Amino acid sequence: MSKIIQLENIxxxxxxxxxxxxxxxxVNATIDEGEYVSIMGPSGSGKSTLMNLIGxxxxxxxxxxxxxxxxxxxMTDNELADIRNRRIGFVxxxxxxxxxxxxxxxxxxxxxxxxxxxxxxxxxVEAALEKVKLADRMKHKPNELSGGQRQRVxxxxxxxxxxxLLLADEPTGNLDSTTxxxxxxxxxxxxxxxxxxxxxxxxxxxxxxxxRVIRLLDGRISSDELQKPKLVSQTxxxx
Amino acid sequence: xxxxxxxxxxxxxxxxxxxxxxxxxxxxxxxxxxxxxxMSIIRGLNNLVEKEMNQLTAxxxxxxRYDQNINFGEQQERxxxxxxxxxxxxxxxxxxxxxxxxxxxxxxxxxxxxYKNDATNPNIVVLGGTPGSMPNNGYNIERGRNLSEQxxxxxRPVVILGYAVVQRxxxxxxxxxEEVSVNGKKALVVGIFxxxxxxxxxxxxxxxAVPITTFEYWWxxxxxxxxxxxxVDPNRMxxxxxxxxxxxxxxxxLKPGEPNNFDTWNSxxxxxxxxxxxxxxxxxxxxxxxxxxxxxxxxxxxxxxxTVTERTREIGVRKALGARRSSILSQFLLExxxxxxxxxxxxxxxxxxxxxxxxxxxxxxxxxxxxSIVVGLVFCSVIGLGFGTWPAWKASRLxxxxxxxxx
Numbered sequence: 037m038s039k040i041i042q043l044e045n046i047x048x049x050x051x052x053x054x055x056x057x058x059x060x061x062x063v064n065a066t067i068d069e070g071e072y073v074s075i076m077g078p079s080g081s082g083k084s085t086l087m088n089l090i091g092x093x094x095x096x097x098x099x100x101x102x103x104x105x106x107x108x109x110x111m112t113d114n115e116l117a118d119i120r121n122r123r124i125g126f127v128x129x130x131x132x133x134x135x136x137x138x139x140x141x142x143x144x145x146x147x148x149x150x151x152x153x154x155x156x157x158x159x160x161v162e163a164a165l166e167k168v169k170l171a172d173r174m175k176h177k178p179n180e181l182s183g184g185q186r187q188r189v190x191x192x193x194x195x196x197x198x199x200x201l202l203l204a205d206e207p208t209g210n211l212d213s214t215t216x217x218x219x220x221x222x223x224x225x226x227x228x229x230x231x232x233x234x235x236x237x238x239x240x241x242x243x244x245x246x247x248r249v250i251r252l253l254d255g256r257i258s259s260d261e262l263q264k265p266k267l268v269s270q271t272x273x274x275x
Numbered sequence: 276x277x278x279x280x281x282x283x284x285x286x287x288x289x290x291x292x293x294x295x296x297x298x299x300x301x302x303x304x305x306x307x308x309x310x311x312x313x314m315s316i317i318r319g320l321n322n323l324v325e326k327e328m329n330q331l332t333a334x335x336x337x338x339x340r341y342d343q344n345i346n347f348g349e350q351q352e353r354x355x356x357x358x359x360x361x362x363x364x365x366x367x368x369x370x371x372x373x374x375x376x377x378x379x380x381x382x383x384x385x386x387x388x389x390y391k392n393d394a395t396n397p398n399i400v401v402l403g404g405t406p407g408s409m410p411n412n413g414y415n416i417e418r419g420r421n422l423s424e425q426x427x428x429x430x431r432p433v434v435i436l437g438y439a440v441v442q443r444x445x446x447x448x449x450x451x452x453e454e455v456s457v458n459g460k461k462a463l464v465v466g467i468f469x470x471x472x473x474x475x476x477x478x479x480x481x482x483x484a485v486p487i488t489t490f491e492y493w494w495x496x497x498x499x500x501x502x503x504x505x506x507v508d509p510n511r512m513x514x515x516x517x518x519x520x521x522x523x524x525x526x527x528x529l530k531p532g533e534p535n536n537f538d539t540w541n542s543x544x545x546x547x548x549x550x551x552x553x554x555x556x557x558x559x560x561x562x563x564x565x566x567x568x569x570x571x572x573x574x575x576x577x578x579x580x581x582t583v584t585e586r587t588r589e590i591g592v593r594k595a596l597g598a599r600r601s602s603i604l605s606q607f608l609l610e611x612x613x614x615x616x617x618x619x620x621x622x623x624x625x626x627x628x629x630x631x632x633x634x635x636x637x638x639x640x641x642x643x644x645x646x647s648i649v650v651g652l653v654f655c656s657v658i659g660l661g662f663g664t665w666p667a668w669k670a671s672r673l674x675x676x677x678x679x680x681x682x
Contacts, residue, residue, distance in 0.1 A: 121597020132592045150598040
């Protein structure tokens with residue numbers, strides 16, 4: 037299995053005035069293709085920083101970060117933008133859909149930045165919305181959709197460019213429990229169909245659905261364990 | 276970056292804040308309106324001047340004592356020059372073979388014409404001329420006759436009345452053969468001019484013509500003559516003027532190297548002079564427009580900065596999804612340009628409307644010059660680009676992590 041993410045001795049130090057604040061301190065980890073991983077940790081543990089690095093929104097202070105075999109560490113701004121566009125699919129806690137654009141257009145956006153032709157975009161967007169079961173909501177704007185539907189549009193947007201990695205930051209943080217289960221079920225399905233997924237969360241419930249849990253504490257990995265995932269249907273019954 | 280996408284986003288964003296956008300656009304609208312309206316009115320005036328001048332005297336030029344100068348800018352000093360008189364006219368008639376009709380004339384402004392107990396206002400122009408003065412000035416006789424050589428030779432007290440004078444003094448009877456008084460001097464009406472209409476508000480119908488000799492007999496010989504010359508061939512106007520200048524120099528005894536102590540001009544020169552004059556109005560209009568657009572530009576910059584701040588999060592999302600800096604930059608630049616161009620188009624519309632409105636009120640044939648529209652719209656784009664650059668640059672430099680976190 038090919039490696040999607042390789043983190044070698046990653047450190048990230050923020051300089052606030054004269055004070056150096058280490059957010060990550062020698063992190064080593066590898067995530068393979070097809071894995072379903074959660075990154076957990078209390079606030080201040082460095083999980084947001086790690087997510088930003090994995091998402092190629094930021095570069096490490098030291099250490100080596102390879103994404104699908106490419107060294108991200110010394111990429112230019114434009115190269116990072118292209119990598120985010122082609123390799124990463126972001127799912128945010130607050131959905132971050134463009135409010136004035138309808139579902140179709142929101143999903144279309146990464147393809148526009150990828151420079152794809154209009155006809156090709158149409159097919160891809162429709163397929164992606166189909167996958168999240170929102171084919172009938174294409175012309176709706178975010179404020180005409182429920183929270184769960186919005187997050188599904190966001191997931192369609194993350195998937196549309198066929199990324200190597202789906203990166204979700206507290207994807208159920210703004211959703212009620214029923215909708216959360218829906219979304220986690222969707223993640224489960226996407227994992228089943230071969231997507232590599234990394235979920236950053238502080239909820240044990242959510243992490244329980246993943247196959248592997250990486251726990252961070254004070255900028256270091258405190259544990260990295262494989263687990264048998266709880267099926268969504270079981271959780272739903274239990275609650 | 277995909278242009279359609281940028282266009283769509285820009286329009287949606289502008290539509291999303293209509294009041295704010297329209298307030299910002301006011302300056303752009305005023306600037307472009309000023310350009311279009313002023314240029315249209317000047318073009319209208321220009322067309323009028325050209326039409327009237329050319330119609331009247333396309334093949335005629337004039338010789339006069341002092342320089343033709345209707346320019347406010349450069350008033351030349353009025354050095355004394357000898358009067359022009361009979362000797363120059365005779366010299367031209369005998370020696371300038373490119374000149375067909377050489378007609379001297381003198382003018383008096385502000386005369387009163389009386390018939391019995393009726394009198395005109397003291398605003399009648401009296402032309403003292405010769406038979407040739409009428410065709411040279413483009414005056415046509417409607418009824419009666421022109422002045423004759425005999426009238427001139429014997430200084431007969433005869434007069435041709437302009438249309439407005441006839442209307443005023445002879446509403447119910449035929450003026451031909453009647454005796455009127457021209458500033459107190461009695462004269463027999465022998466002819467009536469055709470109606471001319473007004474040329475740039477100087478009413479060409481408020482005039483009468485008498486023989487030049489009669490004019491001098493009545494009011495003395497102090498005035499210098501103007502000589503109107505109709506050329507044999509309008510295509511050889513320049514040549515005829517050159518010849519005339521040569522003959523005039525000999526007749527006035529100028530030595531080689533001495534400057535001319537007289538001036539010649541024709542209608543195309545008058546048009547040139549008019550253009551010279553309106554040049555400054557154009558410059559002023561552009562000045563006003565430039566200031567308005569500059570102020571508008573600051574407004575555009577302000578609103579774009581606000582927009583960038585408001586949409587920080589959107590910028591973060593776009594960057595996370597793979598937008599390069601250049602995509603963000605061009606998106607916001609395009610938005611600024613579209614914003615100004617909307618103002619520009621409205622300004623063009625209102626400019627044309629107000630030009631026609633003003634032109635209608637002033638009875639001017641308005642013509643909107645295409646170039647003024649082009650210049651106006653290009654100005655707008657330049658303003659949009661110029662003042663949109665900094666906000667757009669700021670947007671493109673936003674850190675995606677910070678921007679995503681922005682509330």
